[in-house]
Amino acid sequence: xxxxxxxxxxxxxxxxxxxxxxxxxxxxxxxxxxxxxxxxxxxxxxxxxxxxxxxxxxxxxxxxxxxxxxxxxxxxxxxxxxxxxxxxxxxxxxxxxxxxxxxxxxxxxxxxxxxxxxxxxxxxxxxxxxxxxxxxxxxxxxxxxxxxxxxxxxxxxxxxxxxxxxxxxxxxxxxxxxxxxxxxxxxxxxxxxxxxxxxxxxxxxxxxxxxxxxxxxxxxxxxxxxxxxxxxxxxxxxxxxxxxxxxxxxxxxxxxxxxxxxxxxxxxxxxxxxxxxxxxxxxxxxxxxxxxxxxxxxxxxxxxx
Amino acid sequence: xxxxxxxxxxxxxxxxxxxxxxxxxxxxxxxxxxxxxxxxxxxxxxxxxxxxxxxxxxxxxxxxxxxxxxxxxxxxxxxxxxxxxxxxxxxxxxxxxxxxxxxxxxxxxxxxxxxxxxxxxxxxxxxxxxxxxxxxxxxxxxxxxxxxxxxxxxxxxxxxxxxxxxxxxxxxxxxxxxxxxxxxxxxxxxxxxxxxxxxxxxxxxxxxxxxxxxxxxxxxxxxxxxxxxxxxxxxxxxxxxxxxxxxxxxxxxxxxxxxxxxxxxxxxxxxxxxxxxxxxxxxxxxxxxxxxxxx
Numbered sequence: 001x002x003x004x005x006x007x008x009x010x011x012x013x014x015x016x017x018x019x020x021x022x023x024x025x026x027x028x029x030x031x032x033x034x035x036x037x038x039x040x041x042x043x044x045x046x047x048x049x050x051x052x053x054x055x056x057x058x059x060x061x062x063x064x065x066x067x068x069x070x071x072x073x074x075x076x077x078x079x080x081x082x083x084x085x086x087x088x089x090x091x092x093x094x095x096x097x098x099x100x101x102x103x104x105x106x107x108x109x110x111x112x113x114x115x116x117x118x119x120x121x122x123x124x125x126x127x128x129x130x131x132x133x134x135x136x137x138x139x140x141x142x143x144x145x146x147x148x149x150x151x152x153x154x155x156x157x158x159x160x161x162x163x164x165x166x167x168x169x170x171x172x173x174x175x176x177x178x179x180x181x182x183x184x185x186x187x188x189x190x191x192x193x194x195x196x197x198x199x200x201x202x203x204x205x206x207x208x209x210x211x212x213x214x215x216x217x218x219x220x221x222x223x224x225x226x227x228x229x230x231x232x233x234x235x236x237x238x239x240x241x242x243x244x245x246x247x248x249x250x251x252x253x254x255x256x257x258x259x260x261x262x263x264x265x266x267x268x269x270x271x272x273x274x275x276x277x278x279x280x281x282x283x284x285x286x287x288x289x290x291x292x293x294x295x296x297x298x299x300x301x302x303x304x305x
Numbered sequence: 306x307x308x309x310x311x312x313x314x315x316x317x318x319x320x321x322x323x324x325x326x327x328x329x330x331x332x333x334x335x336x337x338x339x340x341x342x343x344x345x346x347x348x349x350x351x352x353x354x355x356x357x358x359x360x361x362x363x364x365x366x367x368x369x370x371x372x373x374x375x376x377x378x379x380x381x382x383x384x385x386x387x388x389x390x391x392x393x394x395x396x397x398x399x400x401x402x403x404x405x406x407x408x409x410x411x412x413x414x415x416x417x418x419x420x421x422x423x424x425x426x427x428x429x430x431x432x433x434x435x436x437x438x439x440x441x442x443x444x445x446x447x448x449x450x451x452x453x454x455x456x457x458x459x460x461x462x463x464x465x466x467x468x469x470x471x472x473x474x475x476x477x478x479x480x481x482x483x484x485x486x487x488x489x490x491x492x493x494x495x496x497x498x499x500x501x502x503x504x505x506x507x508x509x510x511x512x513x514x515x516x517x518x519x520x521x522x523x524x525x526x527x528x529x530x531x532x533x534x535x536x537x538x539x540x541x542x543x544x545x546x547x548x549x550x551x552x553x554x555x556x557x558x559x560x561x562x563x564x565x566x567x568x569x570x571x572x573x574x575x576x577x578x579x580x581x582x583x584x585x586x587x588x589x590x591x592x593x594x595x596x597x598x599x600x
């Protein structure tokens with residue numbers, strides 16, 4: 001990785017997506033959807049649903065690092081708190097699953113706004129350290145708060161309930177379709193962001209922030225919006241995961257989760273839209289089944305390839 | 306026994322002592338981070354893992370060769386320092402041209418590997434390490450009881466911190482170092498081997514972490530995750546202090562340790578988060594950190 005992962009912009013075809021490029025992306029998208037539709041017949045749907053949640057999480061993270069060049073080391077904050085609030089809303093407030101997910105997503109957005117407005121004051125490694133520290137602060141809060149179960153930090157026995165009061169989500173197939181829909185919606189949303197004029201400004205900031213400022217863009221505002229968007233989607237991923245696995249735990253707010261999403265995104269490929277979504281199934285599986293240093297090896301390998 | 310602000314003096318001084326102890330480790334670690342960052346432009350995420358490694362080397366030396374605390378205090382930093390030199394030669398030296406983030410990511414990967422290996426061999430439970438014979442017992446100061454070992458940690462940490470500060474700010478070697486931080490090319494033109502200096506700086510910074518690890522071994526248990534728990538707080542300390550100055554790292558380290566200790570007395574619920582809250586406030590008021598220069 002001698003060059004920064006910015007080459008797509010250097011080539012003329014990226015500035016104006018050629019027909020060929022757009023076609024190949026469409027094909028990749030169709031293949032991905034087809035694979036996700038067929039996959040539950042061959043492997044555990046629960047595993048796939050979790051993988052999709054992590055994939056959305058990784059895509060949300062990649063929106064920041066891949067397209068704005070901001071390395072957040074605290075994305076577990078939005079993922080974990082999204083999952084806590086959605087689990088709490090579904091269990092204690094008895095909200096229906098779609099509302100619970102909305103609550104979790106809104107939590108991600110709100111936390112993203114708070115943390116983001118602090119973190120974008122610094123750049124580079126400071127940005128990473130600040131996001132990490134803020135996430136850890138909220139981790140300790142989750143460790144002590146009553147509603148997360150205190151030291152246990154676990155909300156168990158969340159009911160999946162009925163979507164819109166109609167569709168029974170206890171049925172794996174129904175749940176799978178819902179998660180797939182959420183994942184694809186999030187994925188397309190990110191795709192749209194990246195290819196919008198707003199996304200082009202983000203890429204400009206990644207390439208050369210000073211230049212973007214001199215062109216009259218209020219880069220801080222753009223960075224904050226991107227940060228909030230990323231946090232929102234991470235919250236949505238966490239919220240969905242809480243409904244799927246019917247629990248929320250401290251693992252999802254703790255800092256190794258922030259590290260894991262960095263790994264997933266790096267393994268999948270920074271600044272590529274399909275990379276991070278394909279990585280979780282492999283990387284997440286690898287990190288749950290084998291000792292964590294395997295993922296460490298992955299990372300070192302990735303950096304030098 | 307008397308009371309201060311309605312708090313029994315024992316509790317107050319006890320927490321103050323714990324704060325100073327924690328502060329000693331914050332200071333030692335953030336000092337190492339600052340030194341490494343100054344020379345290599347890399348945030349050493351594996352600092353916590355190397356601190357843990359120091360404690361483990363001390364533990365292993367005791368187990369297999371029977372050498373106690375004092376030899377370990379010399380051997381462990383050397384061993385870990387050499388491992389740091391190897392890491393720098395093998396990996397880090399290729400990253401200086403790239404964005405800071407790559408250094409952070411690489412050392413993060415290293416931290417995961419080191420921690421994972423340690424967990425594989427020693428499990429997650431802590432291993433005990435006894436206080437050396439010569440430092441057992443304590444002094445009764447009248448208002449509180451001061452264990453000898455804790456007093457030693459504070460004194461040793463202060464000595465090392467100010468020793469490092471003196472070497473970097475007041476000696477010829479330190480002048481070379483500071484010059485190489487500002488403009489490596491020019492310093493090289495004067496015939497100073499800057500790459501070797503960078504390598505040794507990394508080794509030294511890592512050795513500092515290992516010293517802290519050995520000193521921490523008798524106080525906390527020796528466990529694989531002892532480093533990662535600490536390093537995040539140290540990152541917050543570094544953000545508060547700003548990377549600019551060595552003295553800043555030391556003062557903030559001790560200061561925040563004490564503040565954390567006092568919070569435990571007055572508002573225990575917030576003791577884990579107080580440092581992060583301070584960090585948020587400092588960022589709002591002085592984004593470059595208390596002692597930092599605006600980059």
